[in-house]
Amino acid sequence: MHRRRLLLSDSGHTWAMSEKLSPPNPPLSDGVIAVRPFRADDAPAITAACQDPEIPRWIPIIPVPYTEADARGFILLTLQAWYDGTGYEFAIVDAATDRYVGSIGLHVGPNPRRHAIGYLVSPEARRRGYAVRALRLVTRWGFESLSIERLALWTLPGNIASQAVAEKAGFRFEGLARNWETDRDDLPIDAVMYSMTPDDLADSLAAAAATTATTATATAAARIADVPRELRAPGTRAAPFVEIGRVTDLAPGLMRRVTLAGLDLLVAWTDDGIVVTDDRCPHMAAPLSIGALAGCVVACPLHEGRFDLCTGETVQMPTTGGLDADGNYHRPWSPSGAELRPEPASKKLEARRLTRVNRLRYYPARIRDGRLEAQLPILPE
Ligand code: FES
Numbered sequence: 485m486h487r488r489r490l491l492l493s494d495s496g497h498t499w500a501m502s503e504k505l506s507p508p509n510p511p512l513s514d515g516v517i518a519v520r521p522f523r524a525d526d527a528p529a530i531t532a533a534c535q536d537p538e539i540p541r542w543i544p545i546i547p548v549p550y551t552e553a554d555a556r557g558f559i560l561l562t563l564q565a566w567y568d569g570t571g572y573e574f575a576i577v578d579a580a581t582d583r584y585v586g587s588i589g590l591h592v593g594p595n596p597r598r599h600a601i602g603y604l605v606s607p608e609a610r611r612r613g614y615a616v617r618a619l620r621l622v623t624r625w626g627f628e629s630l631s632i633e634r635l636a637l638w639t640l641p642g643n644i645a646s647q648a649v650a651e652k653a654g655f656r657f658e659g660l661a662r663n664w665e666t667d668r669d670d671l672p673i674d675a676v677m678y679s680m681t682p683d684d685l686a687d688s689l690a691a692a693a694a695t696t697a698t699t700a701t702a703t704a705a706a707r708i709a710d711v712p713r714e715l716r717a718p719g720t721r722a723a724p725f726v727e728i729g730r731v732t733d734l735a736p737g738l739m740r741r742v743t744l745a746g747l748d749l750l751v752a753w754t755d756d757g758i759v760v761t762d763d764r765c766p767h768m769a770a771p772l773s774i775g776a777l778a779g780c781v782v783a784c785p786l787h788e789g790r791f792d793l794c795t796g797e798t799v800q801m802p803t804t805g806g807l808d809a810d811g812n813y814h815r816p817w818s819p820s821g822a823e824l825r826p827e828p829a830s831k832k833l834e835a836r837r838l839t840r841v842n843r844l845r846y847y848p849a850r851i852r853d854g855r856l857e858a859q860l861p862i863l864p865e
Contacts, residue, residue, distance in 0.1 A: 504569025505629050512574075512621040516730070517614050519574035519588060519621055521566060522559040526575050529584035530555040533606030542643045543604060544668045562589070572626070576605070576618040585609035588618045590626045590635075597633040599626065603649070610645075612730065619653040620692065627685050638664060638675040650678045654688025706731045708849050709757030715796045717762070717845040719861030726860045731851055734758065739782070741773040745862040749847065754780045756794040760847040760858045765789060767802045767841045788819055789841065796843040807840040 511520040522530075533539065534550035547554050565571035569592065576586035586605035593599050601623065605615045626632055637655050639646040651657065655678035663672035680688070728742045728749060739752040741763045750763035750772050763773045770786040777783075780794035787802035798808060805816035816824055816836070827833050847858040 512625055513579050514617050516579055517617050518577050518579045519618055522562050522575045526584045527552050527555040536607040539604055542640050585614055588622050597631055599632055600636040615649040616652045635680045637678040641676050654684055655680045656684055702735055703731045707757040709759045709794055711846045715846050717847050720847055720859040723859040723861045725857040727855045728858050729856045731854050731856055739773045739777050752793050754793050756780055759793050760849045761844045798841050804836045809843045
């Protein structure tokens with residue numbers, strides 16, 4: 485990487501200006517993602533990503549509708565910016581496949597020590613920590629390559645996900661900058677402002693190192709629970725293993741919902757290991773992922789039902805009563821222990837009485853190179 489400092493006189497101020505940088509070679513990578521300059525063959529993937537209405541919603545300069553010609557024009561602009569030294573735009577790609585998963589750019593400001601950074605992630609690649617990883621890689625490279633005293637990052641006020649990314653990567657919240665930007669109708673809009681200084685970067689690197697050590701310990705401890713074979717979900721026996729996340733997204737005692745091709749999965753790290761099942765209560769389909777996990781037992785957020793994620797069995801029938809997995813009837817009950825008054829016969833009562841609480845069904849899972857994979861009865865993309 486080549487850097488030479490120049491002097492620029494502007495309106496009586498003398499600023500040091502950094503000469504243009506060359507793309508890092510080899511590309512920056514943390515083993516999960518890599519960032520590299522855009523290539524012409526990224527255009528279809530950029531175009532596909534920008535069909536997501538959330539992207540133009542939060543980034544007003546993205547054209548709507550977005551065409552492949554827009555993507556090709558954007559790629560040319562980014563390459564020109566590298567050539568001119570006016571901006572350093574990267575494609576965020578999967579480190580293993582080089583597949584485009586997002587964009588990140590370090591934008592050179594008029595004052596060569598005050599720059600800005602922005603990013604987006606394509607819809608199918610979200611919730612995997614890719615934006616944080618890319619932000620860490622590019623900010624570190626930027627601080628090491630340019631004499632940055634302040635790196636600014638702004639988002640629109642409602643863009644909570646982007647703000648969380650900024651904070652996870654070590655940016656500091658500064659406040660609301662009023663009328664900072666203009667929307668696509670050229671009207672002024674506020675922005676939530678973050679920044680990073682060299683001291684913040686040092687703090688962030690130290691925190692990331694501590695997290696890496698903790699994560700490595702957790703990953704080494706991760707194992708798949710030994711669940712009953714007869715409780716495999718239908719259609720999984722010959723199904724392919726599909727990546728559903730990374731082990732580093734989990735922790736002992738944590739539950740997450742993963743939605744893939746219309747399936748809402750519950751991934752839970754129980755005392756016996758990690759299980760993958762449907763994120764639907766076996767009683768009336770409430771999402772178990774927002775319940776509470778203690779050991780192997782998850783408490784449903786509705787009706788006090790409790791289910792053993794390691795055996796698939798019901799530990800506590802719901803307050804509404806009903807049929808258990810073997811067809812035995814259980815009366816309604818009250819959490820306070822109070823005797824319930826008999827209800828007059830009705831369709832509702834009958835529906836509760838006939839609702840069967842079946843055993844949980846599991847998606848066989850495995851861990852490969854830190855990836856959590858499950859056999860899902862769907863075809864991988
Ligand atoms: S929906 Fe879970 S116990 Fe009723």
